Amino acid sequence: MKKALSTIALAAAVTLTAGAANADVNVYSYRQPFLIQPMFDAFTKETGIKVNVVFAKKGLEERLKQEGANSPADLVFTVDIGRLNKVVEEELVQPVNSDILNANVPESLRDPEGKWFALTTRARIVYASKDRVKPGEIASYEDLADPKWKGRICTRPGNHGYNLALISSMIAHHGEEKTEEWLKGVKANLARKPQGNDRAQVKAIWQGECDLAIGNTYYMGKMLADEEQYAWASSVNMVFPNQADRGTHVNISGVALTKHAPNKQEAIQLMEFLTENLAQKMYAEQNYEYPVKPGVEWSGLLQSWGAFKADSLNLAEVAKNRAAASKLVDKVGFNE
Template structure:
């Protein structure tokens, strides 16, 4: 059963709460659009006979789970960005999951050491570079974005957005507070315009000649190429995978966690293990233009065409702990001002 994002969500959620836990069901709360998950849930149901009920939440997952308490029908939460996963964990709304299958499929850097969340796919925070105005090799590191040579040439969305805060947290992890503050000030000084819009809007700005490089997530390239209006924007840029001077490319994840009061715990574990499998990760990564993380799995042909990279090895939970400090530094330098 697929729950509509808006019009029927309230009714569907009420039905989930009112109904007793069913042996052949598992209930999933997600910030991801249901249509993006349908290929996965259909494959799981076909393989196991277990029905997946998906409730899409635009926001407020922690508040929803807190309000429902022990009555919550949710078995699992699935979302993007380590900050959203860690928020559910930090609120005490998850339980640790230990599974040999999950441990074999998910590298240590992409799951909580205590088992409260498990990564499924990754996306890299990259540089979109104008094909016409940027030569290969001109930008290679995140540190380089603060170089005065880029003055008036960089576009980005708000520095306080979760994606950019995660990148700043990674910089803080590698370089410490003072160096991170200096870097943020340098990047701000190089902006072509006030931070605004989403990641796609930055690519549009490059296409329009407003800037030469921008910071964004890899999967937006796939989404733009599928949109007739935005395809021309995407085709005006190359993807560049910067690295930290003492590390790799910054990545974030989509991930899954079992709720504290999961009523269908056994089925929920089966779904978690399925989602981590090479088969499911291939489906998910191709549908969302992301990178699967299970050993031996490969991205889709389009994603593969963007090139390969070495992901930074820091555990994302360590970065999640640095997010408050990263956000404070971003606000201290008035990055969006």
């Protein structure tokens, strides 16, 4: 039923957008509308260009393939470098050469050929129990494999996109052999079978089931804003790994211009708008994420977490290792 409803919703939206005026921009999005609509409204107010959004939890790549040159979609919005790289690999997008985008988005956060651009970043950090982990006791991703943490780590499944990106970055820095050893070490230290989402891991720390968890930074903001989950968030410290060397791994939300974008000029205009100061500040504050444009002020909450050094490795390099990372997860039986 859900699948049928999703198909109907998409079909209705495509019928609507296909007949829209050329001054419209049509977006296919894996990001929920309420997260991005405020920025679209600001864009429309400034330019007069309307933004139509089709939201889905999955299947947008398949739809783009089916629609081909007749697709009404101009832009694809998604989270995780893996998903962005997928639309590139499947040749569903086209490069954008924009001085504004290249100036606003650091080189490490955009495709070398201009086929995708980051809009916000989130760091994949370690949540550590305030009561059972001393400050400075864990300082790197590599430390997670230390036998001292045996039975003390919680995480979501290893084959989830967020964890695959982290493992992919480990491969980029250490090679497959050393990353396999590391992954075996982390598995040996798990307190339970990988399960749930990032917030569920922090809840497990609060309940005393584990002492460390791997999660994205923006979940702290979401937990602090939730009456029930506030206690979970208050039970942990945020540790930004590898500050003494390469920096903390970051992932992104991003955008790509579709291969057959019917409103290319307007679509690029929206992409550029979303990397400028106003939208960057709005986007980051709305989602508890970090702006990609250098110099844009972080929200007060993010500032309270402290500045940190981010890994400057180009995420395109991370994406190249995704298949190898997935194989390692299976090879070591991480989820078993």
